[in-house]
Amino acid sequence: MSGIGVGHGADPTRAPASDEPAIETRELRKEFGRIVALAGLTMTVPRGEVFGFLGPNGAGKTTAVKLLLGLSRPSAGEGRVLGAPLGDVATRRRVGYLPELFRYQGWMTAREVLGLHCELARLPRADWDREVSGALDLVGLAQRSDDRTGTFSKGMQQRLGLGVAFLGRPELVVLDEPTSALDPVGRQDVRRIIASLRDRGVSVFLNSHLLTEVERICDRVAIVDHGRVVAQLAMADLQREQGTRIQVTGIDGLAEKVAARYGPARVEGEWLNVDAIAEAEVPALVRDLVERGGAVHAVIPMRHSLEERFMSLLGVDGADATQDPGAEATAAAKDPDAAEPASTDPKATR
Amino acid sequence: MSSLDSIVIIARLTLREAFRRRLLWALAGLTVLIIVLTWWGFSRIAEVSPVTGPVEMLAVSQVLVMLAFMFSFVLAMTAVFAASPAIGPEIESGLLLAILARPIRRADVLLGRWLGLAVVLVGYAVVAGYLEVGAAGLATGYLPTDPAIAPLYLAGEALVLLTLAMVFSTRIASVAGGAIAVVAYGLAWMAGIMGGVGEAFNSDVLRGAGVVSRLILPSDVLWRGAAGALTPTEDVLRGGGVASPALYKFSPFSGAAPDPIWLGWCLLWIVGLLAIGIVLLRRREV
Numbered sequence: 206m207s208g209i210g211v212g213h214g215a216d217p218t219r220a221p222a223s224d225e226p227a228i229e230t231r232e233l234r235k236e237f238g239r240i241v242a243l244a245g246l247t248m249t250v251p252r253g254e255v256f257g258f259l260g261p262n263g264a265g266k267t268t269a270v271k272l273l274l275g276l277s278r279p280s281a282g283e284g285r286v287l288g289a290p291l292g293d294v295a296t297r298r299r300v301g302y303l304p305e306l307f308r309y310q311g312w313m314t315a316r317e318v319l320g321l322h323c324e325l326a327r328l329p330r331a332d333w334d335r336e337v338s339g340a341l342d343l344v345g346l347a348q349r350s351d352d353r354t355g356t357f358s359k360g361m362q363q364r365l366g367l368g369v370a371f372l373g374r375p376e377l378v379v380l381d382e383p384t385s386a387l388d389p390v391g392r393q394d395v396r397r398i399i400a401s402l403r404d405r406g407v408s409v410f411l412n413s414h415l416l417t418e419v420e421r422i423c424d425r426v427a428i429v430d431h432g433r434v435v436a437q438l439a440m441a442d443l444q445r446e447q448g449t450r451i452q453v454t455g456i457d458g459l460a461e462k463v464a465a466r467y468g469p470a471r472v473e474g475e476w477l478n479v480d481a482i483a484e485a486e487v488p489a490l491v492r493d494l495v496e497r498g499g500a501v502h503a504v505i506p507m508r509h510s511l512e513e514r515f516m517s518l519l520g521v522d523g524a525d526a527t528q529d530p531g532a533e534a535t536a537a538a539k540d541p542d543a544a545e546p547a548s549t550d551p552k553a554t555r
Numbered sequence: 556m557s558s559l560d561s562i563v564i565i566a567r568l569t570l571r572e573a574f575r576r577r578l579l580w581a582l583a584g585l586t587v588l589i590i591v592l593t594w595w596g597f598s599r600i601a602e603v604s605p606v607t608g609p610v611e612m613l614a615v616s617q618v619l620v621m622l623a624f625m626f627s628f629v630l631a632m633t634a635v636f637a638a639s640p641a642i643g644p645e646i647e648s649g650l651l652l653a654i655l656a657r658p659i660r661r662a663d664v665l666l667g668r669w670l671g672l673a674v675v676l677v678g679y680a681v682v683a684g685y686l687e688v689g690a691a692g693l694a695t696g697y698l699p700t701d702p703a704i705a706p707l708y709l710a711g712e713a714l715v716l717l718t719l720a721m722v723f724s725t726r727i728a729s730v731a732g733g734a735i736a737v738v739a740y741g742l743a744w745m746a747g748i749m750g751g752v753g754e755a756f757n758s759d760v761l762r763g764a765g766v767v768s769r770l771i772l773p774s775d776v777l778w779r780g781a782a783g784a785l786t787p788t789e790d791v792l793r794g795g796g797v798a799s800p801a802l803y804k805f806s807p808f809s810g811a812a813p814d815p816i817w818l819g820w821c822l823l824w825i826v827g828l829l830a831i832g833i834v835l836l837r838r839r840e841v
Contacts, residue, residue, distance in 0.1 A: 325654060325657035
């Protein structure tokens with residue numbers, strides 16, 4: 206995939222600004238017979254942000270996506286998308302969507318599929334060529350544009366689906382597991398594309414299982430479990446919740462008191478653990494400890510990962526409060542994409 | 556985008572699919588083959604026994620009605636097998652998800668699919684039907700009662716089956732929906748024959764069964780209309796030894812132009828069933 210496509214990047218116009226949230230739901234409920242898929246979903250997705258929607262299998266994520274897009278009707282509750290009630294047909298003109306189950310007419314070429322969606326999205330006919338070429342460039346399918354999609358691999362079909370979702374300058378893009386069939390290079394491309402959408406003021410609703418991916422691209426996440434949002438937090442807040450482990454000797458009894466000025470602290474043997482301390486304040490803490498006669502042997506920055514917060518919120522055993530840099534190896538083993546260089550700043554890859 | 560625009564987009568997509576998937580080519584090829592074989596067969600009949608008298612005409616008309624029945628069967632099967640996977644299976648496979656998320660109503664998707672397939676079926680029925688009647692006429696010189704309208708009745712019958720299968724496809728798996736539609740078609744045909752027997756022998760029970768069957772699935776109304784249009788005139792029938800032309804119209808080799816009320820019911824039935832299909836699709840979880 207290239208960076209920004211012709212159809213999108215040529216015009217830097219941002220999406221229309223609005224005070225109304227991109228998505229807002231209140232106690233949204235969905236039942237399938239006796240099965241409760243959503244038990245009361247309440248969340249707010251601000252405009253212009255990349256919003257991660259996380260949860261374990263069966264939490265109701267895809268059901269929520271379908272409700273937001275009007276593909277399914279809520280049993281109770283209410284919601285608005287781009288200021289319009291759920292299910293409003295006209296609003297769908299301003300929304301792009303990549304389904305989790307993506308499949309396109311195998312007898313059509315990629316160019317024809319995109320052309321069909323230009324027509325369905327009511328784009329002016331004069332813009333179709335530009336939009337289609339731009340989308341093909343954006344998702345890296347320009348070389349295969351005249352091949353039938355029936356000959357495409359799953360990954361290529363997902364790229365095509367992304368192109369379809371990005372057609373026509375949507376104000377909101379809903380991506381349901383957008384990288385499930387992509388290789389690491391494709392995933393990185395998707396992150397770049399999503400970042401470019403945010404730069405243009407487009408709101409992105411990202412439903413994904415890949416926590417490292419979400420951590421790197423999202424501004425805000427909602428964690429849903431058993432059909433309810435159990436936490437909604439800004440990634441910047443999560444990042445600020447870092448801690449520090451300091452190995453210090455010689456000031457028994459004083460260390461905890463000194464560190465308490467910087468954040469919640471506790472001592473475990475020679476180790477002083479300070480939670481929620483700003484990175485910039487660590488040198489000052491070390492200086493204070495030394496001035497009071499402490500001998501500092503090691504300083505290890507700790508940070509909460511989204512995965513740990515996720516596990517903790519879902520009450521999964523073994524979830525540590527913090528993660529040290531060595532834990533990246535574990536994450537990489539779970540998610541090949543995580544093998545890319547990690548950054549302490551989740552937004553550094555944008 | 557108005558509803559009509561949306562319907563046209565989906566209908567055009569359906570037509571393109573029929574063209575690309577070679578459905579139209581297959582139908583065209585088979586039609587040419589059948590027309591050639593028909594012409595050859597009727598020519599041989601005319602060679603053996605020139606169709607000059609009413610007896611020969613009666614015999615030719617029965618062969619023509621049998622051919623028309625085979626043709627109506629092919630049309631009905633094409634309608635059922637094209638419509639059965641048109642909605643539900645495409646939702647389940649994900650094919651329609653991206654389309655339904657666009658500013659288009661579900662009703663427009665259903666009506667567009669119906670319209671696209673209807674154009675294929677009606678076009679095929681009309682072109683192939685007239686060619687068939689023309690080939691028989693050229694080879695034998697036989698002119699049925701109303702050759703111009705017979706293909707239109709067959710087209711109408713195909714639309715009835717198309718509508719039934721399309722409505723099934725909103726909720727039922729394509730194999731099950733297709734099988735039910737085919738069985739229903741067969742039962743309606745059989746019930747039509749029984750209704751005819753009831754008319755001929757003045758049996759209220761059989762007559763009533765035929766009427767109920769036609770109310771539930773009016774495909775036989777149109778088939779009997781097509782068969783009637785291909786039957787010889789009363790003079791020919793009498794000359795051919797048929798003592799009672801009025802009774803002959805109830806035989807499996809004949810029929811009669813349906814009452815306009817029944818034609819109105821066919822139209823109402825199609826519209827009503829499409830409305831039911833729209834409601835079912837609207838309520839369906841995708």
